[in-house]
Amino acid sequence: MRILGVDPALTRTGYGVVDFKKNKLSFLEAGVVTTSSRQAIAERLDKIHAAVMRLASRTKPDVIVIEKLFAHYRHPTTAYLLGQARGVICLVCAEKNIPLIEYAATRVKKAVVGRGLGSKLQVQRMVANILNLNKLPKYTDVTDALALAITHSYDVGLRERKLNFNQKVY
Template identity: 40%
Template structure:
């Protein structure tokens, strides 16, 4: 499975591509950072991010796109820009029929380092080690994008099993509800018929 990881942002948007193999084996395919100038208007900054994401998707044909979920940030303006950048990437993927998954920073850190509170240096070090890279990916946005892709490769089987289990549970509930409705309808019909026969007997 090929996964495109995206660490969304307006000033720097990290994009990383990895191939997931058997077990927990992952291989780096490509990594980079999309930059937009702060003095550019918001619409064009988002367009630049979207165009770059589309080029990556068309060039590498990922099976899934993993985007960091904006969990909480002290700077509301930064959080909004991050969410908007992630949104245009998700839209680009949806237009191509590519599944999109969102992972929180703590989920990514826990998957890659075993510690949901790991700092950026620890994440970068583990990404470098996991992928067997000779040089650590820089800046941190690039390493975070690869970490997102790795996280999804490792979490996807679990997420898929959970989704299937939830779907089966929902189907079972629907069948049970339908059976109850049929029983109520059948009971109502019998009661109605019994009342009519009693009236005729009288």
């Protein structure tokens, strides 16, 4: 199963692709899509949408994973701006017919760091460790996206193991 994690934002959208096969996780690629605040909003959203569409066409993920909508933004304007970026990612899922999976931020941290309130740096280090990356990715947007993908692989792994267990018993 190929998993694409995306951390949408107007200025810098992080993404990461991992493969999960036979209970083994492997890193495929990761990066960011950046837009400038000097660009018009329509242009910025179009760039993000087009980049993730191309990425999905090229890497053919089985699922796209994003963070669950959560009101942890103090300013409604920030939430509104972020929502726009999130909207065009959701649209990629619909247009490419790829299931969209959402995890709460605390769930992701728990999966990757072991507890719900890990720091950004802890997430970064654990993601690099889990995926055997040579160095820490520059942006936390990238590690956040990879952390989302890792969380989903754990979920799938757990489901598969439960299935095997059940098959043995009955």
